[in-house]
Every structure is written in C-alpha cells, then in structure tokens.
Amino acid sequence: MAAVVARASVALCSSSSSRRCSAGDSSSGLASSSLAGPSSAAPGRKLGSSVENLLLCKIVRGAGKQKVGSRVAAGVAAVGGVRSAGVNVQNEKNGKQSTLQENEDAKLLDLKEWMHAKGLPQCKVQLLERTCFGSNGKPIHYVAANEDLQPGDVALSVPLPLVVSLERVLGDETLAELLTTNKLSELACLALYLMYEKKQGKDSFWYPYIRELDRQRGRGQLSVPSPLLWSPQELNEYFTGSPMKKVVLERLEGIKREYNELDTVWFMAGSLFKQYPFDIPTEAFSFEIFKQAFVAVQSCVVHLQGVSLARRFCLVPLGPPLLGYKSNCRAMLKAVGDVVQLEVDRAYKAGDPLVVWCGPQPNSRLLLNYGFVDEDNPHDRLTVEAALETKDPLYQNKRITVQKHNLSTIQTFQIFKGKERDAMLSMLPYLRLAHISNPEDMQAVGSAEGAICATAVSPCNERAVLDQLKAYFSKRLSGYLTTVEQDTVVIEDENVDPKKRVATKLLRIEKEILGNALTVVKELIEQLPNGTVAPCNGSYIPKLV
Structure with missing residues (x-):
C-alpha cells in the first residue's frame, strides 16, 4: 500500500510535465x-x-486542461480563414496519402511476419483473406492450413x-x-x-x-x-x-x-x-x-x-x-x-x-x-425455471422433500436440442410434487423411499401437470413473430442483413426445441389412461418461467 x-504522490508532484489524455x-x-x-x-x-x-x-489535470483549452480555442479562431482556403487541395492530398499509408502499413506490418520477427517459430499456418459484410469492401484475415495436416499435428506454437x-x-x-x-x-x-x-x-x-x-x-x-x-x-x-x-x-x-x-x-x-x-x-x-x-x-x-x-x-x-x-x-x-x-x-x-x-x-x-450460431451445436438448449408457490400451505413440506432429493424450491431444468423427451420426463416428478394439494398425498410422498414422485400421484394430478406444460410451451411459441418455415426463407435469402440472418437462426432453433417439447407433452396427454379426466388444479400451482 x-x-x-x-x-x-509522485504523480501529483510532476503534474506540470504530464501529458493530457484523450x-x-x-x-x-x-x-x-x-x-x-x-x-x-x-x-x-x-x-x-x-x-x-x-x-x-x-483536480490537477482539470485545472491544466482549462488553461490549455483557452489557448487552443484562440489558436483555432486565428487560423480558421487560412485553413478553409486550401481545403479542397488538402483533401485530395490527404486521400492519396491515406491510400499510400494503408499500402505501406499492409506491406510492413503483416501480423504473421511481425510475430516471426519477434520469436514465432516456423508453423504450418498462413493468413488468408475473405470478404466480410460491413468491412467497406476490405477483406479480413483468417488462419488456414499452410500444408496438408493430419490429426495430432502441431499447427502453431x-x-x-x-x-x-x-x-x-x-x-x-x-x-x-x-x-x-x-x-x-x-x-x-x-x-x-x-x-x-x-x-x-x-x-x-x-x-x-x-x-x-x-x-x-x-x-x-x-x-x-x-x-x-x-x-x-x-x-x-x-x-x-x-x-x-x-x-x-x-x-x-x-x-x-x-x-x-x-x-x-x-x-x-x-x-x-x-x-x-x-x-x-x-x-x-x-x-x-x-x-x-x-x-x-x-x-x-x-x-x-x-x-x-x-x-x-x-x-x-x-x-x-x-x-x-x-x-x-x-x-x-x-x-x-x-x-x-x-x-x-x-x-x-x-x-x-x-x-x-x-x-x-x-x-x-x-x-x-x-457473433455466430452453430446449427450443429450439441450443447444447444433452453432453460425452464420452476418455482414452488411460497403461499402454499404445504410449502414447507414440499421444501423439505425437494431438499432431501438435492433439488431446490426454485429449480432450473435444461431442455437440450434433440433430447426434449428426456427433459420432459425429468421435469414431471418435480411438477407432480408442486401440484399436490391434498395433505394426505403430501404425507405419502414425503415418507416414501426412493425417487421423488417417480410415478403419477393421481390421474387428475398428472393431467394438471401436463396441461400446465402444454400451456407454457404454447405461450412461449406464440411470443415469436414468425414460424419456423418463415425463418427458413429468411435464412436462405442471400440479400438479408447478416444480423437478421444469424438472429433468425437462433430463433429457429429455439422454436424447434419448444415445438418438440410441446409435441412430447401432447403425446403424454394422449397416453393417459383416461384422457377425459379433469385436472385437479389447486390454488397454489408452481410458477414456470
């Protein structure tokens, strides 16, 4: 310290010789x-x-800037007329000088050459160029193989x-x-x-x-x-x-x-x-x-x-x-x-x-x-958060039960792309417990050994859980402005803004995950022993976000 x-202290003492910052x-x-x-x-x-x-x-810097600022303002006013007289000629010169400078920089300051000069050993990569949206016609670099490579080859050190x-x-x-x-x-x-x-x-x-x-x-x-x-x-x-x-x-x-x-x-x-x-x-x-x-x-x-x-x-x-x-x-x-x-x-x-x-x-x-979306991403997923209702008279019993099974009163579930059925089946036990409104059912679940609510608590409880999931996924899907089919048209349009295209790719994946999850829920409803059973919706259902 x-x-x-x-x-x-040293900085304060040397303020007179300091440089002003941008x-x-x-x-x-x-x-x-x-x-x-x-x-x-x-x-x-x-x-x-x-x-x-x-x-x-x-404070010291601020005082210095005020003095210098007034001098600069006076200087600008004095030379204003002279500067405007030759502006066209100067702009032309500046344009040529700028182009020459860019060419000189490109020749002298290649990144890979600079790295070799600073100690980079010979490697098996090269810098190539590709066009890029929003680059004002200037290509950007990417690293490519300089020779044929096989798995295990060291391309760069x-x-x-x-x-x-x-x-x-x-x-x-x-x-x-x-x-x-x-x-x-x-x-x-x-x-x-x-x-x-x-x-x-x-x-x-x-x-x-x-x-x-x-x-x-x-x-x-x-x-x-x-x-x-x-x-x-x-x-x-x-x-x-x-x-x-x-x-x-x-x-x-x-x-x-x-x-x-x-x-x-x-x-x-x-x-x-x-x-x-x-x-x-x-x-x-x-x-x-x-x-x-x-x-x-x-x-x-x-x-x-x-x-x-x-x-x-x-x-x-x-x-x-x-x-x-x-x-x-x-x-x-x-x-x-x-x-x-x-x-x-x-x-x-x-x-x-x-x-x-x-x-x-x-x-x-x-x-x-x-800034990109990988449509082959095996880690793609959406999140669903389920929370027990704190005003539920059975809340404390449910809290003790979920904690005993290493779960939380606010539990997060991940729905991975292509694994929507597994995700729905993993959510059912938690939601079955959350929907219980009968104290006797709660006592039976709380004292049971093994996994929490591994099977249906009752037909009406199961229907209430699945109805809530169906409504939840339907609502999320209705929040989008376009369908998956319309998204595909946008993505395939070569003239569309790249920002819109990449955003649409993400949204299409989200909709596919939500749509697949909704399909699984509907299938589970159809598999109920008695499809006409009414859901036993209690007053304190869990919240899904």
Whole structure:
C-alpha cells in the first residue's frame, strides 16, 4: 500500500510535465467488434487515503486542461480563414496519402511476419483473406492450413512473450490474483490494457496485433458483431419472443459495472499507473469505447487450462478471431511449457480454415460472445425455471422433500436440442410434487423411499401437470413473430442483413426445441389412461418461467 501511495504522490508532484489524455475520442479504443460479471468495490475499500490522491490527481489535470483549452480555442479562431482556403487541395492530398499509408502499413506490418520477427517459430499456418459484410469492401484475415495436416499435428506454437495475459498487463501475479478474486474480470483488465496500447499507435509493441483486431472489428465467422453492439431497435426487432434480448441487456449491465471499476484497476496496477499517471480510464475512454474494446477482447480471449490465475485468460495472436470456432471440434489452444500450442483434431487440406473448440456453450452464448450460431451445436438448449408457490400451505413440506432429493424450491431444468423427451420426463416428478394439494398425498410422498414422485400421484394430478406444460410451451411459441418455415426463407435469402440472418437462426432453433417439447407433452396427454379426466388444479400451482 505504501508503494501505491508513493506512486500517487509522485504523480501529483510532476503534474506540470504530464501529458493530457484523450477525452474519449472514438479512435482511442479498439474498433467495434464471458464474460462480464458483477464488479466488486472491495479493492477500492482497501486503497484508503490513496483514493484521495486519485481525486487530487483529477483536480490537477482539470485545472491544466482549462488553461490549455483557452489557448487552443484562440489558436483555432486565428487560423480558421487560412485553413478553409486550401481545403479542397488538402483533401485530395490527404486521400492519396491515406491510400499510400494503408499500402505501406499492409506491406510492413503483416501480423504473421511481425510475430516471426519477434520469436514465432516456423508453423504450418498462413493468413488468408475473405470478404466480410460491413468491412467497406476490405477483406479480413483468417488462419488456414499452410500444408496438408493430419490429426495430432502441431499447427502453431506461440511463445509466451507474444501472449497478452494479466501477468503481463498488471506486472505482478499477486496483484492479478487480487483483482480477479474481487470480481474485477480478466476481460475488463485486458480491454483496458489494449485501449492504452492503442493510444500509443505504432510505438506500441502490440501495434500489428491491435491493427488486426481493428480490422476484424469483432465480427464472428458469419461476419456479424456481438449483439452487445447492436442498436436497441435491432434487439427489439430481431429477438422478439426470445430470451436473448434479456441476456444481452444483463451482459451490458455487467460491462457497465466493469467500466465503473476501471479507475481502481488502473490505480492499483503498477505498470498502467507508471505509464499513464494522468490518463484516468473513465476520463480517457468513454463507456462506448470501453464496450467496443471489451467485446473485441471477449471475441478472442483464450481460456488456458492448468496455469496460474494470472495466465488463465489471455489473448493469442493468430488465435481467435483469426481461428474459427466449432462446437463439435476438440482442438484447443493449450499451454505447453513456455508456448501456447495448437494441435489439430482433424485432417486439413492446404488452404482450409482452422477451427478450435469453443467450449460446451449453447448458441445464445456463441452469438453473444462471438457473433455466430452453430446449427450443429450439441450443447444447444433452453432453460425452464420452476418455482414452488411460497403461499402454499404445504410449502414447507414440499421444501423439505425437494431438499432431501438435492433439488431446490426454485429449480432450473435444461431442455437440450434433440433430447426434449428426456427433459420432459425429468421435469414431471418435480411438477407432480408442486401440484399436490391434498395433505394426505403430501404425507405419502414425503415418507416414501426412493425417487421423488417417480410415478403419477393421481390421474387428475398428472393431467394438471401436463396441461400446465402444454400451456407454457404454447405461450412461449406464440411470443415469436414468425414460424419456423418463415425463418427458413429468411435464412436462405442471400440479400438479408447478416444480423437478421444469424438472429433468425437462433430463433429457429429455439422454436424447434419448444415445438418438440410441446409435441412430447401432447403425446403424454394422449397416453393417459383416461384422457377425459379433469385436472385437479389447486390454488397454489408452481410458477414456470
């Protein structure tokens, strides 16, 4: 703590020679493109009087900016007329210079060549280009096989000095563990670091990598950015009826909480504070810029196994988003000694794009994090939450019974695509118990050995359970604006907006899961011994969400 206070004191004493920071210009952050969680204020409470120094630092900077601002305003007014006289000629020159500069940059700063110059050993991959929606005609890169590959071949080995990790960003592994333990996410720290590095331009060690991320603009392999960057109108239009809109809004709230903690991260991280003593994050970068950088980092962060917390989440040049994701792939970037290595799990021909496993994530998470939907995803699922009615006179008996069977009074059920029947059968015992209104039935169930309500409690109880499920799935399906057949027409339209297409793919999968579940419930109703039996609906039925 003494060291932190000392840094603040030195910064205050040297205010006259400090550099002014950007006030949130969009060029200061990474261009637009798990996982943002709630941030904790615990680190801030540990700073004590150092927070006062941080506030003094802001005051000193503010006073300096007012003086400089008045001089700049006067200068702009003085040269205004001269500047406007030659604007047409200057624009023409600027256009030519911009084109020449882009060509020069493309020639000198190729990412793979830069990595080889910095220690990347020879590998079996190459960078190829493909066209991309929303890239203004400019192609984007992807990693492809440079030769024929067989399962088990090592295609790529990136030395640790070319990997961006918290250990490198914060300069101290203990501090990295402190920050992550206190719920300041690794993604926020990495995003903050890259925003500062981008401010350095070509002077940054990571300039070729940051330039590549800007070129990708966080678009997934279907050329679509994360819905976190979509407009409110697009969210409302494309996700009507879907739980995806709520997921996006909750993640945005989490990112906002991360943004509000950035000053604490900057102040506690020795490397960032020393390098940018007056560039306080929330003043240097607007929330929009941070959100764009966060989403860009989110789309390419790699989760390494078997390493320290400070290295667990990292950014690997030539990794994602240049590598594609596939749900049924088993190839992963792994830490092997002092390199991060990719061993392929399938055969590739030269020129084929390489893919890695994205983890057991449903398509809602893939779209949120990476901007794509994998229709072959074996992990795709929808969630149904069942809650016991707390006002039920039998609530306490039911609570004791479910807890005895390792269940909860608010129980979550997963409906996996293609396994809807299994999901319905797993939900029935819980809902049978929840629908019991007769104290005698409750006593019999509570004292029974073995699984909870493994068989029907009574014909009318069974009918009440199935009727509730039927109404629930029917209601969810009615919330969508289109049918599965209409969705297929949209997906097959080559001229449709890619955002709409990828959103429609997700919604079609959701509808298929819900439709299959509804079909299973109807079949179970038809199988009842007496289909005409009336449901015994009590006054305290469970809530399904």
